[in-house]
Structures are given as structure tokens and as C-alpha cells.
Amino acid sequence: MDYMTELTAKGKAAKQAARKLAILSATVKNKALVAMAAALAAKQDAIIAANAKDVDRAVANNMPKPLIDRLLLNEARIKTMADALRQIAVLADPVGETVSGWQRPNGLAIIKVRVPLGVIGIIYEARPNVTVDAAGLCLKAGNAVILRGGSEAIDSNKVITQIIGEAAYAAGVPAGAIALVETTDRQAVTAMLKLNEYVDVIIPRGGAGLIRTVVENSTVPVIETGTGVCHTFVDATADLGMAQDIAFNAKVSRPGVCNAMETLLVHEVVAAQFLPDMLERYFKAGVEIRGCNQTRQYHPAVKPATTEDWAAEFLDLILAVRVVSGLEEAIEHIAAYSTRHSEAIITRDYDNARRFQREVDAAAVYVNASTRFTDGFEFGFGAEIGISTQKLHARGPMGLAELTTVKYLVNGTGQIR
Amino acid sequence: MDYMTELTAKGKAAKQAARKLAILSATVKNKALVAMAAALAAKQDAIIAANAKDVDRAVANNMPKPLIDRLLLNEARIKTMADALRQIAVLADPVGETVSGWQRPNGLAIIKVRVPLGVIGIIYEARPNVTVDAAGLCLKAGNAVILRGGSEAIDSNKVITQIIGEAAYAAGVPAGAIALVETTDRQAVTAMLKLNEYVDVIIPRGGAGLIRTVVENSTVPVIETGTGVCHTFVDATADLGMAQDIAFNAKVSRPGVCNAMETLLVHEVVAAQFLPDMLERYFKAGVEIRGCNQTRQYHPAVKPATTEDWAAEFLDLILAVRVVSGLEEAIEHIAAYSTRHSEAIITRDYDNARRFQREVDAAAVYVNASTRFTDGFEFGFGAEIGISTQKLHARGPMGLAELTTVKYLVNGTGQIR
Numbered sequence: 001m002d003y004m005t006e007l008t009a010k011g012k013a014a015k016q017a018a019r020k021l022a023i024l025s026a027t028v029k030n031k032a033l034v035a036m037a038a039a040l041a042a043k044q045d046a047i048i049a050a051n052a053k054d055v056d057r058a059v060a061n062n063m064p065k066p067l068i069d070r071l072l073l074n075e076a077r078i079k080t081m082a083d084a085l086r087q088i089a090v091l092a093d094p095v096g097e098t099v100s101g102w103q104r105p106n107g108l109a110i111i112k113v114r115v116p117l118g119v120i121g122i123i124y125e126a127r128p129n130v131t132v133d134a135a136g137l138c139l140k141a142g143n144a145v146i147l148r149g150g151s152e153a154i155d156s157n158k159v160i161t162q163i164i165g166e167a168a169y170a171a172g173v174p175a176g177a178i179a180l181v182e183t184t185d186r187q188a189v190t191a192m193l194k195l196n197e198y199v200d201v202i203i204p205r206g207g208a209g210l211i212r213t214v215v216e217n218s219t220v221p222v223i224e225t226g227t228g229v230c231h232t233f234v235d236a237t238a239d240l241g242m243a244q245d246i247a248f249n250a251k252v253s254r255p256g257v258c259n260a261m262e263t264l265l266v267h268e269v270v271a272a273q274f275l276p277d278m279l280e281r282y283f284k285a286g287v288e289i290r291g292c293n294q295t296r297q298y299h300p301a302v303k304p305a306t307t308e309d310w311a312a313e314f315l316d317l318i319l320a321v322r323v324v325s326g327l328e329e330a331i332e333h334i335a336a337y338s339t340r341h342s343e344a345i346i347t348r349d350y351d352n353a354r355r356f357q358r359e360v361d362a363a364a365v366y367v368n369a370s371t372r373f374t375d376g377f378e379f380g381f382g383a384e385i386g387i388s389t390q391k392l393h394a395r396g397p398m399g400l401a402e403l404t405t406v407k408y409l410v411n412g413t414g415q416i417r
Numbered sequence: 418m419d420y421m422t423e424l425t426a427k428g429k430a431a432k433q434a435a436r437k438l439a440i441l442s443a444t445v446k447n448k449a450l451v452a453m454a455a456a457l458a459a460k461q462d463a464i465i466a467a468n469a470k471d472v473d474r475a476v477a478n479n480m481p482k483p484l485i486d487r488l489l490l491n492e493a494r495i496k497t498m499a500d501a502l503r504q505i506a507v508l509a510d511p512v513g514e515t516v517s518g519w520q521r522p523n524g525l526a527i528i529k530v531r532v533p534l535g536v537i538g539i540i541y542e543a544r545p546n547v548t549v550d551a552a553g554l555c556l557k558a559g560n561a562v563i564l565r566g567g568s569e570a571i572d573s574n575k576v577i578t579q580i581i582g583e584a585a586y587a588a589g590v591p592a593g594a595i596a597l598v599e600t601t602d603r604q605a606v607t608a609m610l611k612l613n614e615y616v617d618v619i620i621p622r623g624g625a626g627l628i629r630t631v632v633e634n635s636t637v638p639v640i641e642t643g644t645g646v647c648h649t650f651v652d653a654t655a656d657l658g659m660a661q662d663i664a665f666n667a668k669v670s671r672p673g674v675c676n677a678m679e680t681l682l683v684h685e686v687v688a689a690q691f692l693p694d695m696l697e698r699y700f701k702a703g704v705e706i707r708g709c710n711q712t713r714q715y716h717p718a719v720k721p722a723t724t725e726d727w728a729a730e731f732l733d734l735i736l737a738v739r740v741v742s743g744l745e746e747a748i749e750h751i752a753a754y755s756t757r758h759s760e761a762i763i764t765r766d767y768d769n770a771r772r773f774q775r776e777v778d779a780a781a782v783y784v785n786a787s788t789r790f791t792d793g794f795e796f797g798f799g800a801e802i803g804i805s806t807q808k809l810h811a812r813g814p815m816g817l818a819e820l821t822t823v824k825y826l827v828n829g830t831g832q833i834r
Contacts (some may be wrong), residue, residue: 019752023775104797108786117808118778170482198631215613219633221809242831249833316491346654357826361535369525369829378834379825380521391534391617391822392638393810397537405808408796409774410787414659417795 001189006181011198013176014119014144020174021142021251022116023402026093029140032171033089036136037082038169044078050159051128058152071126071153081132085164088136091382093225095142109411114404116142121192123148123214125206128156134205135164137385141403144177146199151184158182180190193218205386208313223393223402225386228258228341229313230371233265233330233356235347240274243346248279250344250370252285256315258387259342259374263320265330271298271323277323287317294323299386301319308381310337331359338362340391342371351378363389363396420605421726425599428615430593431536431561437591438559439533443510444544446557449588451504453553454499457577461495467576468545475569488543488570498549502581505553508799510575511817512559526828531821533559535617538609540565540631545573551622552581552595554802558820561594563616565609575599610635622803625730638772640811640819641802645675645758646730647788648684650747650773652764657691659785664695666787667761669702671818673732673805676759676791680727680737682747688715688740704734711740727754748776755779758806759788776804780806780813 026295040047051073058068083320094114101111120143122134126332138145149157161180169175182187193202193354203223204214215222234243250261275298282289283301290305290396302321309320310333324330327345334343345356353367364374374397376384383398388394394402457464468490475485503624511531518528520676520710537560539551548564566574578597579647586592598605610619611638621631622639629641651660667678683691692715699706700718709724726737727750741747745761751760761783762773770784781791791814798816805811811819 019776019778022778039682047768102797104795108790110796115778126617216636221638221807223809239831245833246831254833353828355802359436361436361439361532362824364825364827367829369827369832370834372834373525373832374825378521379527380519389639392640395822396825405812407779408781408791410781410783410786410790411770412784414663415661415786415790417670417787417789 001183003181003183003185004191006183007188007191007195009196010042010146010176010179010181011119014146014179015198017174017176018116018118018144021139021144021177022095024142024173026095029093030089030170032139032173033085033136035167036164037085038081040085040132041148041164041301044075047073047156047159047163047171048075050155050210053155054153063152067126067383070130073128073155073156077129081129084133085127085136088140088383091140091400093140093405098234099406104416105409107413108415112406113409115407117403117405119144119146119198120403121146121190121195121199121202122146123189123204123206123210123219124150125210126150126152128153128160130205131157131160131180132164134385135161137383137400137403139173139177141400143403144179146179146181146192148181149191154182159353181335189213190217193220196220200373203386223386223388223398224390226258226341226389227313227339228260228339228387228389229262229311229339230259230342230344231263231265231334231338232261232344232346232371233324233327233334233371234270234274235327235345235349235352236266236267236269237348237352238270238346239269239348240270243274244278244281244346246279246346246368246370248285250372251282251287251319252317253370253372255317258313259316259371261319261371262312262314262324263337264370265322266322267330268294268296268323268325269293275299275321282319285317287319289319289320291319295321313339327355331356334360339389341387342366343375344369344371359397418600420598420600420602421608422626424605424608424612427563427593427596427598428536428612429834431563434591434593435533435535435561438556438594439512441559441590442821443512445589446510446559447506449590450553450557451583452504452584452588453581455579456501457495458503459748460580464490464495464573464576464580465492467572470572471570471787472486480569484543484555488573489747490545490573491679494546498546501546501550502553505557505800507782508557508817510557511821516823518674520678523832525832528826529823530826531818532576533822534820535560536563536615537820538563538565538612538616538637540606540609540618540621540623540627541567542627543567543569545570545577546629547622548574548577548597549581551802552578554800554817554820556585556590556594558817560820561596563596563598565598565606571599571601583641606630607634610637610742613637620803639808640803640805640815643675643758643806644756645677645804645806646679646754646756647676647753647759647761648680648682648755649678649761649763649788650741650744650751651684651691652686652766653761654685654686654765654770655687655766657687660691661695661698663761663763663785663787665698667772667789668699668701668736670787670789672734675730676756676788677732678761678788679729679731679738680739680754682750683738683740684747685711685740685742687711692716692738692740699736702734704736705791706738707738708738712738730756744772748773751777756806758804759783759791759830761786761788780804782833788798
């Protein structure tokens with residue numbers, strides 16, 4: 001089957017399924033999610049066998065070890081995937097929520113209610129757990145989903161989608177609600193991005209290259225997720241112990257994620273007091289530091305920072321450090337280099353805290369906390385489909401509500417205009 | 418100046434202005450809006466003189482009369498434009514509104530607040546009043562705006578933008594906040610759609626062709642406005658007097674707008690009772706009827722409807738009429754041909770009303786009222802930048818709140834993860 005035939009068939013089926021999904025009760029959706037979790041556990045041998053094919057191919061193709069590790073599935077990881085579905089099952093159903101309601105002078109009663117988006121296309125890279133996660137979240141929010149994972153994980157994804165798809169169907173979810181694009185033809189991605197007739201929104205999950213390709217080629221509306229060039233600014237009045245703990249945590253606790261800090265900005269009046277210990281602590285943790293000239297005075301191991309470093313999302317144990325003249329320069333630096341994901345100030349000054357939160361344009365703006373909290377679970381959403389770095393529709397961590405839209409129900413008694 | 422130089426300069430200036438606009442007080446914005454209104458009135462002679470150039474050119478180019486009428490400005494129309502600005506001035510400022518807020522178990526306090534989108538690009542056709550309206554709404558919501566009107570109205574738009582821009586600046590609005598693309602080079606539109614570095618969102622306002630061009634070519638996120646193939650379904654239990662008034666109003670009161678009805682669906686059990694009088698009333702009002710075979714039995718002047726008629730947005734005194742077997746077939750017809758704008762059922766049956774509102778996928782779903790109410794003013798928003806027919810970000814009438822996004826302010830006391 002060529003990719004266009006496959007996409008059209010799955011798009012059409014998904015669109016039909018979406019109409020039924022939109023009015024499916026939470027009871028059925030939750031039953032399906034639990035059944036999907038049970039099916040993953042019951043059929044884990046088949047998943048591990050399929051995954052072995054992917055891993056063997058990856059080894060033969062000399063895929064780097066960390067990527068192979070992300071691809072690999074074992075009993076524990078399959079259990080984690082199943083647990084995620086059970087957690088989604090216990091979350092409140094966003095569909096049907098009344099967002100607001102009012103009455104007009106002419107007697108029309110208007111209510112704004114949450115409804116599913118319809119058909120969501122998810123384009124992602126090698127991690128097969130995204131397959132389960134995305135399918136579960138889309139289902140709970142009443143959407144059909146068309147998944148397009150990386151070709152490296154195709155054998156795992158096929159088996160996983162078949163297992164959860166069958167379990168969902170048996171529990172009352174309409175056929176076509178969970179679809180996987182099975183062709184690994186790269187042109188299928190481009191075609192999917194133009195499938196406006198069947199797909200309501202595309203969410204890319206992956207590296208900067210993937211996201212750029214999607215944004216540049218999609219005629220379907222896109223929710224952009226992720227790149228984070230996050231900053232922490234240590235102000236003149238900061239509690240320097242707190243500042244050190246936060247700055248260390250923001251860089252080191254998990255450097256490969258989008259909410260990790262990439263650049264540390266330090267007020268010049270505390271630089272001499274703050275930086276020597278801070279840098280020492282980073283070096284002990286294996287962090288490479290690329291600093292401005294002033295930063296380099298405080299430790300001989302600091303490498304010189306280039307302009308590219310200020311704009312870099314290292315996703316690694318590398319940190320850019322710059323001494324600034326104050327709040328103004330910190331805000332200017334952030335405006336110039338931030339990807340508007342998460343930004344933090346460490347301060348005891350009320351006015352500076354307030355100004356930083358007002359003037360810094362980012363999805364999440366912190367006072368005296370680590371940027372690492374920008375996350376659907378840490379925000380208390382109970383789930384996360386990604387972190388939006390665009391301004392339309394959703395900004396910051398996206399939970400179930402962000403996978404819905406609204407409609408207006410207008411009830412009258414014969415009103416005309 | 419070539420178009421790319423102009424766009425880059427205005428984009429850069431708009432982006433800088435947006436940072437200042439984001440923290441501008443409502444007091445200053447409102448003062449500016451009132452000053453802009455006063456300036457339009459004070460300088461109406463200059464506007465009328467510039468508009469005369471546009472109109473003369475349009476006449477020389479044999480522009481159709483209704484389009485020339487839309488282009489024409491006179492004292493009364495300039496007053497209407499100024500009044501619109503004064504109305505925007507009295508609306509509540511959406512910026513800074515706390516949408517929600519909560520505390521996490523670790524003590525982090527999270528609040529979600531409304532902030533401006535940033536820089537909005539508006540691409541529209543010949544009506545110069547859109548220039549004033551869009552500039553006023555974007556300013557009130559704290560956004561910079563880059564306007565790209567039709568080349569037919571370029572002389573009017575230049576003078577209008579200069580007048581309101583100067584008045585705004587004098588009142589404290591940053592330079593660059595209200596920009597007009599002055600080149601009439603068509604390539605400027607395409608380039609504007611790729612101006613991701615400076616523009617946060619593009620809103621096209623105009624016909625289906627313009628909107629398609631924008632959606633297909635923009636890499637900047639788009640809010641799609643407008644086409645409406647709206648239906649009214651007269652159910653078996655409808656109050657037929659009410660149904661006739663609503664169906665007449667929905668078609669005839671203003672046929673050229675997107676919330677006007679384009680197809681009337683009638684339950685077969687009331688067709689014989691309802692349609693003869695209804696059709697007669699339409700014919701008396703000059704409406705051309707294109708009906709299904711059954712509809713044609715009720716009046717000799719009904720023309721046969723083609724498949725294209727079911728999908729057509731006539732925007733004229735033309736109506737498609739179809740007799741259906743019941744609610745099920747009505748919902749199927751709407752799912753097949755609707756543009757998901759506004760749909761209505763006229764019924765006295767509780768279950769049918771409820772089912773129609775649940776199952777019909779549209780921005781506004783009515784029971785016993787005219788689809789003509791889908792409008793920012795009729796909904797009570799006090800303003801309207803357009804009616805979104807997409808599902809992301811905004812759906813239905815868009816007021817000031819829809820010209821904003823959110824950010825999360827996270828306040829801690831040293832939390833790390």
C-alpha cells in the first residue's frame with residue numbers, strides 16, 4: 001500500500017471515529033484505558049520480541065548507545081507505559097466541562113463547553129513509550145489519533161498500537177480511533193502535514209530539526225513543543241545559598257530535558273561572592289562552563305563563551321555563564337536569546353521579582369525556584385502531552401484540557417436578529 | 418524600499434514595541450484609543466481626499482459597484498470608525514487577568530495570567546475600516562500590529578494609519594506599534610507569512626481565496642476566520658411559525674455575511690405543512706431556491722439543487738433546501754457539508770435538541786434561534802476581530818481575550834526538583 005492510500009484511509013477512519021469519540025462517556029474511555037494497560041502487560045513478550053528487531057537493526061546501523069537505550073523496551077518499561085495509561089484513566093474527563101456561560105439581554109443563553117479537537121496527528125522520534133502515552137491522552141480527551149513514530153521503532157510501534165488498539169476496540173472505542181502510520185517512507189510525514197481534510201492539529205514531539213520541518217511544511221495547525229534555552233538570573237539581593245541550590249538543580253538534575261537551565265546570569269555585585277563556589281560545584285559534577293570574560297576570572301577551567309553559546313540549547317552538562325550589570329541587562333539578555341520556555345530570577349527584592357515576571361516573555365516565569373518545574377505533572381495536571389513554546393492555543397505544559405477546544409451552545413426561544 | 422527591507426524594518430520595530438506594549442497600562446491605551454478617534458474626526462478631509470484617489474482608481478479599473486461601495490469613505494463612515502475606537506476604549510483590558518491559580522504540595526504558587534500575543538499580522542481586503550478596527554483591538558489587547566490591506570485601498574490606509582499612529586504615539590504608545598505594509602507588491606504577503614522571527618500570529622480577514630492562500634503558505638501560526646456554510650434544521654416538532662421566522666431571518670436579514678444560513682433542512686413529516694408558505698415568503702423577498710426533488714414539489718419556482726449547492730457559501734439571496742428523513746439525516750448532512758461555523762435546530766423535542774447540540778461539530782450550535790447571532794457583539798464581547806472557524810486557540814467570535822495568550826507565574830521559596 002503506498003503512503004497516500006494508507007494516510008487517506010486512516011485519516012478518513014479517524015475522522016469518522018472522532019465523531020463517535022466526541023460523545024463517548026468517560027466510563028467507556030476509562031474502561032478502555034485500563035484494558036489497554038492490561039493488554040500491554042499480558043502481551044509484553046510480543047512487544048519485547050518486536051522491540052528486539054528494532055534494537056538489532058539499530059545496533060547494525062551503529063546507532064549511538066544513548067539512542068539505543070531510549071529505544072529499548074523491557075518488562076519494567078512496559079509496566080511504566082501501562083501505569084501511565086492507568087493514571088490517565090483516573091484523571092477527570094475534560095470533555096463537557098462548562099468553561100463559562102451567560103445570558104444575553106434578548107434571552108439567549110450561551111454556554112461555552114469543552115469538546116475534543118477531533119483528529120490529532122502526533123509526529124515523534126524513536127521513543128516507543130510516546131506511542132502509548134499519546135494514544136492514551138488523545139483517547140481520554142475524546143480525540144482520534146494518528147501516530148507517526150520514528151522508523152527506528154517501527155516494529156515496536158506496530159505491535160504496541162495493535163495491542164492497545166484491539167483492547168480499546170473491545171472496550172467500546174470506535175474502530176480507527178488509534179492509528180499508526182506504518183509506512184516508513186519519509187514522504188508520508190510531508191503528506192500528513194497537508195492532510196487538512198482529516199487532521200485538526202499536528203503535535204510534533206522531538207528535536208529542533210523535527211519541529212522546524214513540521215512548522216515549515218504543515219498546512220494543518222501545529223502546536224509547537226519544546227526547545228528550551230532557559231535562564232536563571234541571580235540578583236544582587238539573592239539568598240546565595242538558595243541561588244546555588246536552584247542553579248545547580250536547574251542544570252544538573254536532568255540536563256537532557258527542555259526545562260533545564262542553559263545559561264546562568266549573575267548580578268555583578270554578587271559575582272565575586274557567588275561564582276567561585278558555584279563554579280567549583282559545577283566542575284565537581286562534571287559540568288563544562290563557557291563563560292564571559294568576567295566569569296573566567298573566577299575559575300581557570302572556564303572556557304570562553306561564544307555568541308552561539310548564548311543561543312544554544314546544550315541538553316547536556318554544559319552551561320553558559322554571564323555576569324550582567326543588573327536586572328535590566330538580564331532581561332535584555334533573556335529577550336535576545338530565550339526560546340520563551342522557562343526563566344527564573346533568584347531575588348529578595350519585591351520590585352525586581354515583580355518586574356522580572358511582568359517583563360520576561362516566557363511560558364513560565366519563576367521567582368526563587370528551579371526552571372525544572374515546568375512540567376505537566378509538576379504543575380499538577382496529572383499528565384503531559386508536551387510543553388508548548390508557542391503562544392496560540394496552549395502555552396507551557398499541556399495536559400488534557402489543552403487537547404480540547406470549545407463550542408458555544410446557544411439556547412433560544414425564537415430569537416431573530 | 419523593497420518589500421523585504423520594509424517588512425524586516427517594520428517587523429523588528431513591532432517586536433520592540435510589543436515588549437513595551439505588554440506592560441502599558443490600560444489608562445494609557447484607552448487615552449490613545451480616544452485620541453485616535455479624535456484624530457480621525459479632525460483629519461477627515463485628508464482621509465476623504467486620499468480615499469478619492471482609491472475610488473477613482475477603482476472606477477478606472479472597472480471595479481464592480483458593490484466593491485467600490487465597500488471601499489468608499491465619507492463623513493458618516495469615518496464617524497463610525499472613530500466610534501468603534503471609543504467603544505474599544507471602554508471595554509475591560511484583558512491583559513493581566515488571572516485565569517486561574519493554585520498551590521502545589523511543595524509550596525509553589527502558580528498563577529496563570531493573560532498576556533498579549535505579541536505581534537499580530539492582519540491580512541485583509543479592500544475595506545479600509547478594518548484598518549482602524551484591527552489597530553484598535555490589537556492595541557487594547559497589548560499587541561503590536563502589522564496591517565496588510567488590499568492594494569485597492571492603499572491610499573486610504575496610508576493616511577489612516579499615519580493619523581492613528583501619530584495620535585497613539587503622542588498618547589504614549591511606543592513607536593512601531595501600529596504598522597502598515599505600504600508596498601503593494603503581492604510578494605510582500607507571502608514574505609509576511611514567513612516572518613516567524615517577528616510575527617506571532619497571522620489573522621486573515623476576507624474571502625475564501627485569501628484565507629486559503631494564508632493557510633497554505635504561512636509558517637507563522639494562523640487563526641483562520643470565516644467561511645460559513647450554515648444550516649437550519651426544522652424538526653418534526655418545531656413551532657412552525659417560529660421556524661419560519663428564524664429561517665427567514667437567517668437567510669434574508671444580511672445574506673452576505675458568514676453567519677447567514679445557506680441550507681435549510683426540513684423534517685419530512687412537516688415538509689408539506691411548512692414548505693409551501695416558507696418558500697412563498699422567500700420568493701417574495703427575492704430569494705432563489707435550489708431544492709431537492711421533494712422540495713420542488715411544493716413550489717414550481719424551485720430550481721433543482723446540485724451537489725455543489727449543498728457545499729456552497731452563496732453569500733447572496735440564494736438558498737439550498739432539502740427535505741430529510743429526520744434528525745439522523747440532518748446531522749449527517751451537516752457533518753458532510755458544514756464548515757463548522759453555526760448550525761441551528763428548531764424543535765420542541767428535548768432529546769433532539771440535546772442530541773443536535775452534542776453531536777453537531779460547529780463553533781456555535783443553536784436551539785430555536787437564528788444563526789445570525791454568531792457575532793462578537795451579539796455574544797456580548799463588545800468587539801470582534803473575526804469569527805474563528807478553526808479549533809485551535811479560538812473558536813467562534815473572537816473578542817479581546819482571543820487576542821491574548823497566557824503565561825504562568827510561579828512563585829517559590831527555593832524549591833528544587
